[in-house]
Amino acid sequence: MEDNASWAEIVAADPDHSQWYVDRFRGLAAEGADLDGEARLVDALLPRGSRVLDAGCGPGRVGGALHRAGHVVTGVDxxxxxVAAAEVDHPGPRWLVEDLTTFDLGETFDGIVCAGNVITFVHPTSRRTALTRLLAHLEPGGRMAIGFGDHRGYGFDEFRADAAATGWAEDVLxxxxxxxxxxxxxDFLVALLRPA
Incomplete structure (x- = not known):
């Protein structure tokens, strides 16, 4: 499977991939691994009790940590x-099965986190659509933290151009x-973005 394959393509090629991913993070948590780095950064960006969208929440580790820190979290994947694993392992947040290219929750959030290479798992032809949908869910004055590695088939310059074209401005890289x-x-980018 190519490094730039979408999540749907990965799961289609290996139907057990999702459960492997859940088991991997459950194992890391059981070993005491620090899985909260992304959540610590997002927590520092927002006042306590903020409404946070965990976009591409996976099995819920980031949104779960933000919930434990006192934020109101909605996770979509x-x-x-x-999502079922997130519901079991991290009760408290609202976890929803939603496609980042089409979702419309009818609400906005104070902050968005999109961690774990999520944006690279969106099909390349749909990445701008996903960035547009994310922006539509952010409060004016809110910020998004998004991170991914350069080995995922989405160049940093390409991402930055896509973000700018869809209405995002860079605060910090x-x-x-x-x-x-x-x-x-x-070889990794964490972009803190705001509406342009």
């Missing part, structure tokens, strides 16, 4: 296996979720 600066040599 197109994979029902991952980082190379890690623990606030290391983004440079030309960075």
């Amino acid at each position: 197109g994979d029902p296996v991952l 980082l190379s890690t979720w623990d606030l290391r600066p983004f440079t030309a040599e960075s």
Whole structure:
């Protein structure tokens, strides 16, 4: 499977992939791995009790941590296996099966997090649509934290152009979720974006 395959293509090629992914993070949690780095950054961006959209929530580790930190979390993911795991492992947030390219929750959020390479799992022809749908769910003055690696088939320059074309402005670019600066040599991008 190519590095730039969409999540739907990955699951179609390997129907057990979603459960493997759930089991992987359950195992890491059982080992005591630090799985909350993304949530710590997002928590620092927002006042306590903020409404947060976890876009591409997977099995809920980021949204679950934000909920435990005192935020009101809604998580969306197109994979029902991952959403079911989020409901079991991280009760409290609202977890929904939704496609990032078509979802319309009829509400907006103070902040959005899109972690775990999620944007790279959206089909390349639909990435701008997903970025547009995310922007439609953000309060004026809100921000989105989105991160992914350069090995995922979505170049950083291409992403930045897509974000600008869909109404996003850059606040800060980082190379890690623990606030290391983004440079030309960075192999990971964490972009803090706001409406343009």
